[in-house]
Amino acid sequence: MATPTPAPRNLPPQLCPPQLKGRCAKCMAECHQYGFGGNPLCQEHQAEVAALQKPKRPVG
Numbered sequence: 001m002a003t004p005t006p007a008p009r010n011l012p013p014q015l016c017p018p019q020l021k022g023r024c025a026k027c028m029a030e031c032h033q034y035g036f037g038g039n040p041l042c043q044e045h046q047a048e049v050a051a052l053q054k055p056k057r058p059v060g
């Protein structure tokens, strides 16, 4: 039985098929931009954006 491959949301460029590669909208680094799990931002900038979107207010 084949183990289902976990679907990565975004691949590092070295693991990404060339046809799915693109350039990060922020830093123009190669990233997995197209296809399933692709993102217009590189992993670094995705993390940055995700961090900005989290509420940073201290609890209490």
Ligand SMILES: [Zn+2]
Residues within 6 Å of the ligand: 024, 025, 026, 027, 028, 029, 041, 042, 043, 044, 045
């Ligand atoms: Zn970037």
